[in-house]
Amino acid sequence: MIPLLKRVAVILAAASFAGALVVAMLDLPAPTVHLPAAVEANMAASGVAHPVTAVLLNFRGYDTLLEVGVLLLALLGVLAVTGVRAAPRAVAPAEPAKRMLARLLAPLMMLVAVYLLWAGAIQPGGAFQAGAVLAAAAVLLHLTGILPGWGAPGPRLRVSLAAGFLIFLAVAGALLARGALLAYPPAQAGMLILLIEAGLMVSLGLILAGLFLLLSRDSGDEA
Amino acid sequence: MSASLAFDLLLAAALLWSAWRALATPDIFRAVVLFIVFGLLLTLAWARLAAPDIALAEAAIGAGLTGALLLDAVGALGSRKDGAP
Amino acid sequence: MTLNEALPLAVLASSLAPGLIIFALPESRIRLRTALNLFGALAKLVLVGVLLAGVAAGEDYGFRHAVLPGLELVFKADALALLFVTLSALLWLFTTLYAIGYLEGSPHRSRFFGFFSLCVTATMGIAMAGNLFTFFVFYELLTLATFPLVVHRGTPQAMRGGTVYLAYTLGGGALLLTGIVWLHGLAGSADFAHGGYLSALGPDYDGQLQLVFLLLIAGLGVKAALVPLHGWLPRAMVAPAPVSALLHAVAVVKAGAFGVVRIVYEVYGVEFAQSLDLLTPLAVAAAVTIVWGSIRALFQDDLKKRLAFSTVSQVSYIVLGVALFGPLGTIGALVHLVHQGVMKITLFFCAGNYAETLGVHKVSEMDGAGRRMPWTSAAFTVAAFGMIGVPPLAGFVSKWYLGLGALEAGMPWVLAVLAASSLLNAAYFLPILHRLWFRSRDGAWPEEHIPARGGLETSPLLLAPPLVTAAAALAFGLLASSCASPLDWARLIADREYLSWSP
């Protein structure tokens, strides 16, 4: 238990910092640069119709490239820490009703994921969200005992985990070879972005699922 | 005060409260539950800020995946404690 | 790169390259190592000979290389540099021979000779440095390269000696660095020049320049073993005898003294230094060191320690000569740089011979050693008389010129210091000679390693070097007035130094 005095001090510090932030925010003038206008003006050349997707995959696609790297890196970190493990223990199967539900829900969620990916071009959605839904499906299957936890991933799984990022890199490299990094030709932009997003959906889904399936205690060697 | 502003203020207060409780509560299980509540409230907040993309991701990853993982960890801690002589 | 640029570098390389190769040699390659050592030493002598002839004929040898914008490594083989270079190159040859005999059969010889060559390279760099930056680079290199030699034996006592040595020299280096960077900020990157280059700064800077002088002298004074900065020297005597002989009696302490020469003559300019009232305090510091070192030497029973305190005293003759305002003092200082080196190295060689052959480390154990080792003892006697200043030996010549310089500079009290010092020298050397020759031995030697065989009192490699250097001490005195003697060369330097301002 933190002593009362310390607690009060922390609260006071946090409150005064928050207060200073609020005051500073209220004091702000209108921003000098207005980026949304620039985004609007270049939408036609971006290859997609949804501004968020345009920013994420095209205007600032480089940030996204590195962020995908960060996600893969997070998985690597987990893999490195968990070390060598024996084959994962089978999970005790859940009640039949729950398993039934899971078997039913999982394909549905995959369908939703693909839809989210497709919809990303024109409305909110995209590879991240689609991947997250895929991962959720995997977690559901795992928790009901249908999908076992992961030990050390084999070659095929490693390829699938890296595939999305590799496709992204390949596109970036190909575009760099003919000009600038990730400078899509407007005519092929939509197609290339969809290709990248499709790859990302699978790999991100696997990565996110992996974070759970590797760390979950069922795959652990404690017993 | 319009209804939407009232809702926003309430949401902000609830966010702060859940965050504080999650940090301050001594019971780990409760803390995790509060963390999930915090994630869901945050999803609402993103939605109110007209950022459905982020709301979706927050719900799936922030509340769902992370919450499940934390619950799992709490379970593992509990079983280890029970197993100890 | 022209030949005149390449020669100074070749002088450095002639010890650096063998040193680096020797590091890489396995311990067992004794012949190759010896060959490399001797080849390096002889090659260096040849190169130095070429340089000497060239400089006497008025050639300029120099090399510059920029390491940073506005910061250059400059090497310059002028007459003053060559005085020190020649001394070190000659003595390196003899010490190498001696060390080969001395270290026969002991471990880690590759390491020893590698660092030994590095030390000589550093000494050459100090001698030929053309500006303060270059001087400092090699000055610190000398510190680093000597440390492994001091701790070579790996005993706790050696470690303590090494630590003290480092603490003193690195501290001194820090002071020196501060002073040098300060000057660099005031005067830019200027080369050493006859008559100095600071007098152009104007009177506003006088205070700063005095302070910088103090920093520089304090920094150099550590290596030159000026009292009270001399504490490391007696303790560094835990090193093997060749190290004490070449490095601590010659290279390291001379590096400090040589730095003082460069600072006074070629950075400040002797006239400007006089006008800043810097020379008299320097002379006093030197005088105090001379007397104090001799007094301490009186009370040492350990032979090497007695010699070490004697070094403290004798090296300050150089500083004293520099501080005497006038060409005769300069000649005395410069010629003593050579004479002291030759005499002191003889003494240390002899001390090493006593220790290696008979296990004699202390003055009180030396009774009758003259009869057991007559040649070594003869060399010791010549060098000791030289140190006292008995004519016609080399030491007498230096003291004579220092005395004349003192009169010329109007500082008669220096004569008293010289006289007192000579008396003290006699007081700590004569008892040793008495024990050597006039007392007889009762009982065995402490630890007789090398038995007398076939008329040889010890191994030939240990015997030859002191005999040669003792002969040199005699010759430098007897033939002082002939051309190509150290005295002649010192006159040449003093002429060039004072030509720039004297009427």
Place this chain on the structure above:
Amino acid sequence: MTDPVAWLILLPLVWATGAFVLGPGRGARLAIGALLVQCALALQLAVEVLAYGGRTHPVGGWGAPLGIDLAADGLSAVMLLLAQALALPLAVYARAYFAENAPTVRYFWPLAGFLLAGINALFLAADLFNLYVTLELVGLAAVGLVAAGGTARQVAAALRYLFAALAGSLLYLLGVALIYGAYGTVSLETLAPLVDARAPAAVWIAGGLMLAGLMLKTAIFPFHYWLPPAHGGAPAPVSALLSALVVKASFYLILRLSLDVFAPLAAAAATVLGLLGAAAIVWGSWQALRTDHIKMLVAWSTVAQLGYLFLVFPLLAPDGLALQAGGMQAIAHGLAKAAMFAAAGVLMLATGRDTLVGLAGVAGRVPLTLFAFGLAGVTLMGLPPSGGFLAKWLLIEAALTHGQWGWVAVVIGGGLLAAAYVFRVLRQAFLLAPADSRFHPVPRSMEWTAFVLAAASVLLGLRGVELMALLARGAA
């Protein structure tokens, strides 16, 4: 392959992912081959920047502020050169190291690849948000490498490191958000003319938050608490990478931001940064003098040496001396520290012990490595003719030029303290080995890479002209 700038980022990402696909423990040859290419690319960039000045690469062809620019000037070219020049020998070293200590670190190669990609991207970024992403990449990869050893002590150190890195990133991100709120852009080029000393309060807060975050990541005193266990506990090649490069990345960022965009605000913090640097020198050296473990000693020495980098800030001036000093110190320390950790790894492998006492007698057994350690020590002490000496020379000169005497004393005193802790190790090594000590043979490639790095840190002091000319090159 025209533009080295973008390839320097893509290439390590490719080999990192490739090494991951190949599987645990594999990918060394791939990495070394790619690093050779990267070295060539960095050299090409340096030559081009020296000849034609800085350059920008508009990612996506949009240009700032809508898109993201990559920018290379003299400072970034120097840092890129350093990063590749360190990574290549360390990769050779690591290959031999992990062959000796078989399964300790299973995903070293992909983690190292991501780390290098992040570092290269950071040196080239010209966008505050993009910088955040690169910081994350670097931070996570570094944490992963520390944790990858897998022992409880290493994981604990990694966790501590993770919290520091995350807190630092979040502080930085909050600052970026405030900047975006104030100006509507995160491009450095666009921001530079907008920020001045009359900036709104939010910008000052943002500057403070970003600075605090970066200081946490750089581990400058008093934020250094995470560094010694993380750097001292990791496997030797990892320690070398982290101490030589990773902490420099966030320092580079502070320097870059306080030179360009936040220059009008930076003066306010300069003296404080300098004082923290001085405190770091004293405290780090003191701790290095007290520890009994070789690698902890080297890690504490990093804490101290980082202090010199922060002495640069109060002395930044148009004469460029302090900037040169900072650049030289970053390079010299990078090379020397990599060499020192590499050498420490060899010493530990050879003696089978990790304490100073265990070193007795190594002078006779692994002389080359001890020599490397000593040479690296020469650079850290700032003795000539090393690069560290030139850095200290420049720092002292800058301080004297501005009449700020206190810093001179700090630099000189710091050098003596460094000598004290370096010679603690060397002294021990020269002692006679106890009769029962055993020495394991060590791969020659490990000894030689340590030596090459150390020799480079010393020889740097003989040829600084081109580097300093490159450093002085601004953006085109």
